[in-house]
Amino acid sequence: MEENKQEKKGTGESSDSLTNRQGHPVTDNQNIRTVGNRGPSTLENYDFIEKVSHFDRERVPERVVHARGAGAHGFFETYGKVGDEPIAKYTRAKLFQEAGKRTPLFVRFSTVAGAMESPETARDPRGFAVKFYTEDGNWDLVGNNLKIFFIRDAMKFPDMIHAFKPDPVSNLSNPERMFDFLSRTPEATHMVTFLFSPWGIPANYRQMQGSGVNTYKWVNKDGDAVLIKYHWEPLKQGIKNLTQKEAEQIQAKNVSHATQDLYEAIKRGDYPEWELCVQIMSDDYHPELDFDPLDDTKLWPTDKFPFLKVGKMVLNKNPENYFNEVEQVAFGTGVLVDGLDFSDDKMLQGRTFSYSDTQRYRVGTNYLQLPINAPKKRVATNQRGGQMSYQVDLAPGQSPHTNYEPSVIGGLKEAEQVGKVHEPHYNDKLVREKIDRTNDFGQAGDTYRSLEDWERDELISNLVDALKVCRPEIQDKMIEYFTNADEDYGRRVKEGVANAMEMRNDTTHTSSAEADEVADKAKQMGH
C-alpha cells in the first residue's frame, strides 16, 4: 500500500490521486479558475467543464414503465428434468439439460407505474425480469409477480399505461383515470381482483412469486413444440403481502423498503432463492378449455396443468454500481436461445418489438455492448459504428475489413443449424379481431372465491376507496363486471361504494371536502 501511494516522479500523482477522464492529474478540485479570488470565471477550465458537463448528463431517460427497480446477480441451477421426465423430451435448450449445471444470471425487480424514485409500497404489479447468460447466448425471461395481465392485445398497452400514470396536465395521480380505462376493458376484471387484494402489494421483492405471464414454447431436437408458462416460486423466504394499512405505515417512513430489503439480505449472506416451474400444454387450440391458452388474462388450472419443477435460482451478489447494472440492464422478450420459442400470444408479439426499440433509445444503439447486457460468450457480428461503439465484434481470423456476409475474403459465416427448426403452419385470413373465447369474468370469480376472508375484505375496501372518487358511469360498469364474476363480489362493492358516497355527500358542505378528495386520490395511487 505504502509503495502504491508513492508519488510518481514529476507528475505529482499517486495511485489514489484524482484524475480527469483524460488521465490528467486534478490538483485543485475545490476552486474554479477566476480572475482574482472573487472575479469572473474563465471558460477554458477543462477540469471543471469536464466534471460539470458529465454531471449534466448523468441520467438516461427512465424506463417508460418499470422505472423504479432493484437488481442482483446470481445463478440458475437446472434439475435436468421437468417434473419426473427428462427435459430433453420437451426442449433442447442447453442450460436445462445436465442436472446441476449452473448458468449465471442477473435479475431486476420493479414496480410498474411509478417514476424512478416512487415509493415501493405502491399497489402495482411487480416486475420480475431475469437475464440468463447461457452458453448459447442470452435468454431473458421478462415477467411479473402476478401470473396474469390486464389486457390480452398489445395494441392497448400504451393507452393502459397512460391511464395508470399521472394526468398529463396536473401531473397528479387519480384512480378515476385508471378505472375509466378499466371500466371499458372487461378482460381486466381478473387482474383487478388480484391487484386490489393484498396480492397487489407484495411485502418486498424477495417474498413474492414471479411468472412469465405470456405463453411461450419449448422446442425439442425434432422441432416439436409445446406451449409453456414459466413460474418462479420463492423457496425458503416464502410469500408475504401487505394490507393497505401496513403499506401506508411503511411508506410513511421508507420509500425504498424493498430495495433495502433485497440489498441487505444479500449483503448479510441470506440469499433469496426461487424454484423455476413450468406448466406444459400441447401446442394446439384446446377446444375443451373455456379460455384460449394464448390469453394472458387467464390462469392455466393447476389440476390439469400442474407446476413441474425445472431448477432453482439463487441471488448471491449485489450490483457493484446501481446505474451501470440496474439502470442500464436491458431485458426483452425477443431474447431467446435455441430450444425456446415464441407462441402466437398477441401480447408477447407486441412486447417483443417494444423492448429492444425502447432500449436503443433509452440506453443507446450499442446497449448490447455494455457488460451487463453483453452475453458471456463469443459475439461476432457485422454491426459497426453507432453512438458509443467502443469495440468490434471480430471472430478469430475474421478480417477487420470484411464487415459483410457473404464473403470469400475473410468474413463471418452463417452458423450450422443443429436440431430441426420448429415450423408452425398458418392458413387463415389476416384480420383485426379479438379472440373467440374471451370469458372475461369466469376466472375473476374463481379468484375472488379462492381468496381468504381477510383478503376479500381488503379487496372490497381497496376497491371502494378507489371507486368512490370515480363518476357513477365508471362505478356502475365496474360493479357490473364484479357482479358478472361473482354476485357476492358485486354486491359488496356496490354496498361499499353506496356507503362511501353517502358519507362523502354528508361532508361536501365542509370547505375542506375538495382537499380531502385530492388526498384520497393520491393515497389510493400510493403517492
Ligand code: HEM
Ligand atoms: C419493461 C413494454 C407488457 C413486464 C417494459 C418497458 C417497455 C415495456 C417499453 C421498458 C423497457 C426498458 O426501458 O428497458 C411493454 C409492452 C407490453 C408489456 C408494449 C404489452 C404489449 C408486459 C407484461 C409484462 C411486462 C405482460 C409481464 C409479464 C415488464 C418488466 C419490465 C418491463 C418486468 C421491466 C424490465 C426491467 O426490469 O428492466 N415493458 N410491456 N411487460 N416490462 Fe413490459
